[in-house]
Amino acid sequence: MTFPDLVAERGLDVSGIRGKLTANQPLSAVTWFRVGGPAQLLFQPADTEDLANFMALLPEDVPVLPIGLGSNLLVRDGGIPGVVVRLTGRGFGGVNREGESRLRVGAAVPDKRLAEEAAMAGLGGFAFYAGIPGGIGGALRMNAGAHGGETRDVMVELTGVTRQGEVVRLSNADLDYRYRHSDAPADTIFTEAVFQGEPKAEADIRAEMQAVTEHREKAQPIREKTGGSTFKNPPGTSAWKEVDAAGCRGLQIGGARMSDMHCNFMINTGDATAEDLERLGETVRARVLAHSGIALEWEIRRLGLFPQGVEIRPFLGERAEQETMADG
Incomplete structure (x- = not known):
């Protein structure tokens, strides 16, 4: 198009x-x-x-x-x-220390780089970022977290630009962070943030980061074309457990497949289209709902237009689900 x-x-x-x-x-x-x-x-x-x-x-x-x-x-x-x-690293990729325990970080900085910079600065509280495959801008908006740590634990304030071109500053409290969610204004683009750490020996920080990295390498298909966790964890359970229980581990539609290693990860096996991936995700959501009554929520952001003649409804709907199962 x-x-x-x-x-x-x-x-x-x-x-x-x-x-x-x-x-x-x-x-x-x-x-x-x-x-x-x-x-x-x-x-x-x-x-x-x-x-x-x-x-x-x-x-x-x-x-x-x-x-x-x-x-x-x-x-x-x-x-x-x-x-x-x-936002690119050229204009938004800086990490600068402010005072004894704070870092000013550009929104284009990869999460794992923030973990590395904090370790070199001897600041604890950031090791969990070593296991998140994303950037700081997204982490600020969705309260990204892993291994017991979340963005809300370390973020102090952020700078953003509104749809009208006004530069604004928001505090941690302004965002009302909760699990994988914030009340950040939808029309504001974050450009940088200030984070607060705590003094800690670099060797201890690196040990934490190594544990996070090893766990991720063993448990997640990080060398595949994937988008990280597909669905948010429902209250009281894990998304992968519900996907597995519904028989969707290894489920494939076109070139899109639920990982055999970690079945809350979708993989482009090589020739998938966006339609394949989204149809697979909605098929999984439909089967989990039918199996356990749990309506999984997407963690992956799906954006843009469907091509002409294509429609993928939430949870597919009865007819689309039957067609997908027949195709699979």
Whole structure:
């Protein structure tokens, strides 16, 4: 699918914008699943000021969608209309120490790099980030966590840019963090955050990080084209247990497969489409619901348009489920 050139169509004066603007940029290259259609316009700002200036000149009716490292993201095959904003390491990849126990971190910094930088600074409380395959921007929004630690435990305040181009600062309390969720304003793009650690011996921190890394390598298909955990853990149980109990370990649709190693991970086996992956996920949700009555919630973000003639309904619906089972 090819979208109209947004800059030309809207007559936008982008002469003062220092970042990179690319029309109809395929997003499959920047998502870990390696699938998905194009962004109508991909904007990679030079810095926070550049992002604010661009947002201020963009008409209010043009949709804007920020993406991070693309780790827990499924872009549909029809692509994403409007503007996709992707922060890069060049403008948003800094990690700087502030005072004795704080770090100012750009939103494009990978989670595992924050763990490494904190270890070198002798600051504890960040080792759990070594096991999260994503970036700080996404971690701030979804309260990313693992191995007993969560973003809300260490985040102090963040900086963001609103849809109107205003630079704002929000505290930890403003976001009302809870399990894999926050009340962060949907139209605000996070650009950096301040984190608080505690003094700790580097050797002890690295031992924690090693334990996290070893567990991840043994338990998760990290060398596959995957998006991390597919579903959130329901109250009182684990998503993988419910997926397994419903007989979905190794379930495959097209080129998409539920991992045999960890069945809460979807894998692109090589030639999957976004449709294959989302249809597989909804098939799993339907079968878990039928087996245990639990309605699993997606942890992977699914964005964009379906191609013409394609529809994947939540939990599929009776007819679609029957068709999928017959195809599988």
